Amino acid sequence: MRRAGRGMSLGLDRMHAALAALGNPEKKRRFFHVTGTNGKGSTSAMLESIARQAGFRTGLYTSPHLCRFAERIRVNGDPVGDDVLADALERVLAVAPEGLTFFEAMTLAAFVAFDAADIEVGVIEVGIGGRLDATNVLERPLGTAITSVALDHTALLGDTHAAIARDKAGLFRRDVPVVLGPLDDEALAAALEVAKDVGARPILRVARPGEAPSHAGGVFVFEARALSDGRARIDLPGLCVETHLGLAGAHQIANAAVAAALVASTSTPTFKVLPGLISRGLAAARWPGRLERIDKDGKAVLLDCAHNPHGAAALAEHVRSLGLSPDRVVLVFGALADKAWMGMLDVLGPLADRRVYAEPKGRAPVKASELAARFPGLPAPEGREAIARALAMAGPSDLVVVAGSIYLVGEVRGELLGLACDPVVAL
Numbered sequence: 001m002r003r004a005g006r007g008m009s010l011g012l013d014r015m016h017a018a019l020a021a022l023g024n025p026e027k028k029r030r031f032f033h034v035t036g037t038n039g040k041g042s043t044s045a046m047l048e049s050i051a052r053q054a055g056f057r058t059g060l061y062t063s064p065h066l067c068r069f070a071e072r073i074r075v076n077g078d079p080v081g082d083d084v085l086a087d088a089l090e091r092v093l094a095v096a097p098e099g100l101t102f103f104e105a106m107t108l109a110a111f112v113a114f115d116a117a118d119i120e121v122g123v124i125e126v127g128i129g130g131r132l133d134a135t136n137v138l139e140r141p142l143g144t145a146i147t148s149v150a151l152d153h154t155a156l157l158g159d160t161h162a163a164i165a166r167d168k169a170g171l172f173r174r175d176v177p178v179v180l181g182p183l184d185d186e187a188l189a190a191a192l193e194v195a196k197d198v199g200a201r202p203i204l205r206v207a208r209p210g211e212a213p214s215h216a217g218g219v220f221v222f223e224a225r226a227l228s229d230g231r232a233r234i235d236l237p238g239l240c241v242e243t244h245l246g247l248a249g250a251h252q253i254a255n256a257a258v259a260a261a262l263v264a265s266t267s268t269p270t271f272k273v274l275p276g277l278i279s280r281g282l283a284a285a286r287w288p289g290r291l292e293r294i295d296k297d298g299k300a301v302l303l304d305c306a307h308n309p310h311g312a313a314a315l316a317e318h319v320r321s322l323g324l325s326p327d328r329v330v331l332v333f334g335a336l337a338d339k340a341w342m343g344m345l346d347v348l349g350p351l352a353d354r355r356v357y358a359e360p361k362g363r364a365p366v367k368a369s370e371l372a373a374r375f376p377g378l379p380a381p382e383g384r385e386a387i388a389r390a391l392a393m394a395g396p397s398d399l400v401v402v403a404g405s406i407y408l409v410g411e412v413r414g415e416l417l418g419l420a421c422d423p424v425v426a427l
Contacts, residue, residue, distance in 0.1 A: 060077075060123050165194075247290060382411065387416065
């Protein structure tokens with residue numbers, strides 16, 4: 001069997017050629033399409049949960065995986081079987097054009113698997129950016145969204161919020177709903193310019209803190225906030241949603257608002273969701289590795305896939321909300337060398353008096369010695385040894401926080417739960 005190439009190569013020509021050879025499975029199903037620097041995976045998981053609670057047979061495509069390749073392709077909430085994934089990949093590689101990348105092959109396999117599973121509603125999470133991402137082959141999605149914009153992958157997407165927002169807005173389509181998270185002025189202006197240029201509608205956006213709801217220039221601004229009893233309240237145009245969210249963290253309220261707005265703004269003869277089912281779907285959503293708590297040997301471990309400063313800030317806010325002083329927190333941190341690791345560590349390092357540094361598998365990691373030079377900590381050669389050392393340091397009332405790299409979180413999660421993980425693909 002042919003193998004897909006590793007590495008990153010943005011562009012859509014190979015995708016269109018392969019999809020045509022496969023009979024264009026992406027045109028046979030209806031999909032939501034979600035991008036964002038952070039929050040796109042959580043939002044996608046909530047969207048899928050809403051659709052599933054509403055009785056639809058669902059598909060969810062996300063990346064990267066934490067432990068098993070098959071996690072990237074889910075049907076009705078569960079990863080497809082290895083046999084299903086193998087069959088889909090075999091079909092893809094049989095017709096693949098020269099130069100097909102790993103991510104392109106997996107994206108194609110998702111469309112093939114979703115068609116074979118006869119899904120009714122799918123959710124596609126973008127890999128990187130939007131405009132030239134391999135997922136950007138949907139001619140008329142049910143709805144599109146940008147959850148957030150921050151500086152990440154700047155060599156590919158640009159080094160300003162405006163440039164990154166324009167790239168992500170490459171998902172927008174004429175007469176297709178657009179929902180924006182609480183973007184800053186620069187990113188918002190760029191995203192709205194693209195949305196109006198392509199004729200996307202309706203356009204909804206989550207209000208920023210202190211901003212009042214409004215409707216002007218074809219844009220609906222709506223509020224989402226926490227209530228005193230711990231529930232989230234989302235005030236959509238003509239619809240109020242109040243529910244306890246299944247995903248932890250104050251930042252998830254904005255992600256939930258994006259998911260709810262996408263569903264509420266989409267109404268077709270084959271896709272309608274009653275308001276009560278939006279609440280139920282948000283409450284039932286689960287997304288491993290995102291502020292996920294696992295108890296191990298009587299000690300609490302908090303896993304979070306924060307891998308850029310924006311994500312690290314959300315994690316730090318959550319840890320501070322728990323009221324834990326640094327002497328009750330142990331940090332396990334590792335990052336890839338091409339990430340903004342100093343910015344992350346500057347945010348997360350002060351949360352903990354004790355730190356263990358690991359070198360994630362995958363692309364070239366930051367050396368543990370470099371991390372320790374910025375904030376003192378003990379080195380560990382890999383994630384499994386790092387979590388063992390951290391648990392040995394932690395007392396029964398302490399919290400072990402693991403963050404900095406999705407690859408590291410996946411390795412540690414597999415170790416804690418006794419999961420057999422697939423080899424890491426270094427892209």
